[in-house]
Amino acid sequence: MxxxxxxxxxxxxxxxxxxxxxxxxxxxxxxxxxxxxxxxxAQAPSASPVETAAVKKLKLTGQKQQTSVWCGPASVRAVISTWGRHLPSQKTLAGWMKTNKNGTGSDKLPEGLNRALSPRLDERYQNFHPNNAGFVWNVVVDNVGKRHHGVIARVLVGAKPWGPHSRDKAGHFMVIFGYNTSGKKLIWWDPANNTVHTASLTASWNAIKTGNRYLTAQPHT
Structure with missing residues (x-):
């Protein structure tokens, strides 16, 4: 005991x-x-949560622009492909958007998209004129990340978000169809040569700003 x-x-x-x-x-x-x-x-009390890198990239069917001025029809066609819908020809889209020897007017891109996708659209495409990089990021995350559809941006041929650059000031439409939250990068598709590129948000914003600040997208929430 x-x-x-x-x-x-x-x-x-x-x-x-x-x-x-x-x-x-x-x-x-x-x-x-x-x-x-x-x-x-071990975690310091004042440390903010670590952001997990996330890449969002849509399935896109790209087709190189069929004439030197059909970047608009080619870009609209690529965005329609993110909907998984029947793809009109670039020639058909060029006719809908009154594309001529000088190209496609920025105001005509929503017309082509809405005509091809109606009546399935909850929110019709329209043009936005961003005034900062944050606005661009929000539109892309909303359209690509939440709605799962691409965004068209206007840049200059000689001032794309990647090099080499030139003095060519002709307007050029391209599609943003993905992003990476790590370092805030955007994923672009270029109809000029049917290629994919990744660029920082800063470089992307500079290109969009130089291209007269045009984004064609659905209204972001």
Missing amino acids: AKARLLASALVLTPPLLLALPAGAQAATVPSSAAVRTVVV
């Missing part, structure tokens, strides 16, 4: 094992299994 009392006393008096943690650190809850290792997660 005395032996049992001594053992119980020893158990009571033995202090629990404590882990020394840095100030503000949090210890993960660990099951009482010997096979599970104790994990300590």
Whole structure:
């Protein structure tokens, strides 16, 4: 009996094992299994949550523009492809949007999209004139990330978001169909040569700003 009392006393008096943690650190809850290792997660109290890198990229059917001035019809066709709908020919779209030897007017792009997609549209396409990079980002995240449809942007041939650059000031339409939250990058499709490029939001905004600030998209919420 005395032996049992001594053992119980020893158990009571033995202090629990404590882990020394840095100030503000949090210890993960660990099951009482010997096979599970104790994990300590150190986090400063003032630290903001770490953003997980996320790439959103739509399925897009690209077709190189069939004439030197059909970047508008080619871009509209590519956006329609993100809807999974029947794709009109570039020639048909050029006729709808009154594309001529000088190209397609920026105000005609919504007409081509709305005619091809109606009546399935909840919100009809329209032109926006962003005044900062944040506006561009919000429109892209809303249209691409939430609605799952592409956005058309107007730039200059010689001032695309990637190099090399030139002095060519002809207008050029391209499609934004993806983004990467890590570092805020946009994913572009270029109808001039049916290629895909990734550019920073800053470079993308500079190109859009130089191209007279045109985005053709559905209204962002």
